[in-house]
Amino acid sequence: MDPELEAFIPLLPRTDLTDPDAYRTMYAEMAAARPAPDTTGLEREDRTVPADPDVPVRVYRPHQAQGAVIWLHGGGWVVGDLDTEHHWAVPMAHLSGAVVITVDFRLAPEHPFPAALDDVYAVLTWVHEHAAELGIDPAKIAVAGHSAGGNLAAAVSLRARDEQGPPICFQVLNEALLDDRQQTWSARNFTDTPWNNRAVRAAALGYYLGSQPATAYAAPARAEDLSGLPPAYIASAEFDPNRDEAIDYALRLLQAGVSVELHQWPGTFHGSLAIQSADVSQRQLAELGAVLRRALAA
Template identity: 45%
Template sequence: MPMTPRTRALVDAAAAAFPALGTEVLDAGQARRMLAARPPLPIYPIPLAAVENRVIPGPRGAPDIPVRIYRPIETEDTLPVVMFCHGGGFVICDLDTHDQFCRLMANESGALVVSVDYRRAPEHRFPAAAHDAYAALVWIAAHAPEFGGDPARLAVAGDSAGGNLAAVAAIQARDNHGPAVAFQLLLYPFLDPSRSGDSYRQNAHGYFVTEDHLRWYWEQYLGSTDAASPYASPLHADPAGLPPAYIVTAEYDPLRDEGEAYAHLLASADVPTEIHRYEGMFHGFMTMFEHLPEAEDANTAAFAALRTALERT
């Protein structure tokens, strides 16, 4: 499906404002400084019942982890909980870049959202971020009642690299016999270090996130690590016993095929899985819901599925 003129203009504007990672910009610190220096867009924060910043214990011997807890405008005293990991190729982005998206998720899903500021590469390569995500999941399950959460209704969610970390946290929870994860919401997840899908060749350039960006992100995150670990690439995981999943992909995303491959992997083990490809869309589109009607529709559907899954638990 061809991109609409509105979508094409948004993609071109986003690409023009983004550092040329992997070519002109090779240093992660420089990339973060360039992104931070961009003039902020006017944003009117979505109202919530409460937003709280906390610091929780990191994995053994590791630094503490900042988290941000979003309480939706709901009447229930005890709510389901979603652990959210932001995207950014394991290198960029943080709690603030995904703040508006987490606010929307909380209100539309009716769940408490705990956004996790995991350690970033290359200063902290794999498995630091994966360990942080699982440590946060364990902490949430143990402490949810303190902030009005129900640990029996616990989900993981993430976009792009955060989708990788959400999937990996669910795998670690299965492997370590807890905490119990009821659902995983994976938005165009970043899963395949080999970059072998046809979508990499079809969408390598011209759609905001490029193949060069993605290669560079994997280099920062993995270094010389063996990429066959299922905690680095969930495509290498045994899918048996993993929680139900809702996976979103986009037609013009280099990551499209790996997200759909993971959906098929889960389904092969009889894990209830929904896969939704959005035609005419690109990587990262769901966080641009204030500018893109298609993103509004995708978010509404995804967060409704999240709400329904956590009501069933």
């Protein structure tokens, strides 16, 4: 493991999803304790997307934005909101030069699949329909997410293709949880890795799926046809149970004729990007921004 990251492991709280409310409180407190990011040069606005029910979003607008990124938070579909994602949205807006829109999608277990995906699809439709108001090109809308948010980014890309919905120009899947079956080597063997492990995945998937069988929109790795999807940037962490399904998905996209940039980050673990003092985390964050900037400038 990267020595800068390894030094933090004894300080990290263990992920415990047995009590979602308690974990949400802890997660929010951790986010609030972080230093406030520099919002110089950004306009920030909270909006509500009309849907059933309405979906709260937060819009970060840099000067002369080239396009938009719908940024979807992680947290196993169980935790996370507009405030906890503020620390990721601000640097993404600065680094990508794009309008970044974070989504307060409904959380499980109170709202299992497809609630979160329905919310994200409603936001995608709204961004496309309000492109002029947002000051963006409707042909330059990307979706991006971390962990469960990466799942939603992949799923909304599939749904938009299948339903001939709003065009998505690019998808970013960062350490995404894409497969409910837990049969890859990393999913079976990483049982004690920081923040995310086999048991955490099982709990999150159980909350998200409820009693429903998994479909391709819930677990994109189940999709049989990956052709016609947006170009992708896929990143995986070495010590992450999600690692192998992310790599497998990238290979399947390539075999389906979809352009993919794949980066497997050695020495990292799931969510270690949050340890911003580490050199590898700085490089990961810079690359995410640069990838989006290039995609939206194309």
